[in-house]
Amino acid sequence: SYELTQPPSVSVSPGQTASIICSGNKLGDKYATWYQQKPGQSPVLVIYLDTKRPSGIPERFSGSNSGNTATLTISGTQAMDEADYYCQAWDGSTEVVFGGGTKLTVL
């Protein structure tokens, strides 16, 4: 079965750029999706179709996907961005896979 791998944690200083990676075999041939989950809350969509941002999501959130790696980038990170981030992709046309999640800490 298809697997997506994320680093368990990433730390960033306020105002700096945070990059969270998601690795999977030929992930660049698929679409990557990213969700933000704050403690005790449901996941929220932040990036879909590799690079698109839903309405209401700040412009500081961006995404890319190439080769075996998708990347979620948060520019000018704010304290409110501290959360768990999950990548998601499809294995074929019927199975959905999530990464293990990355805890973003804003120091």
Next chain:
Amino acid sequence: QVQLVQSGAEVKKPGASVKVSCKASGYTFTNYAMHWVRQAPGQRLEWMGWINGGNDNTTYSQKFQGRLTITRDTSATTTYMELSSLRSADTAVYYCARDRGIPVAGNWFAPWGQGTLVTVSS
């Protein structure tokens, strides 16, 4: 606005079944598939399956084949997830999440329900 409201927390004994509901509002129910995703304490999100918006076709993760049943009541705009033969490893928060339409590779989920905690304990 689009809203998914799930039923309340459940406590079940091992071997029992649980049925969680997800009431949708704010959109045309039959135009969108619904997925179920669970999250065990401190663990990753785990996709379980979906039901189509326009019919009762379902697709389940191989992991849950034989134990999972997803159904819907169109008149009530409600989707149901039933998991049988529960064991302690099934203790998790269960979420419903709307697909962007008909499930195809690349689709995303938004919004998500508030989650339902299912605790399996003797």
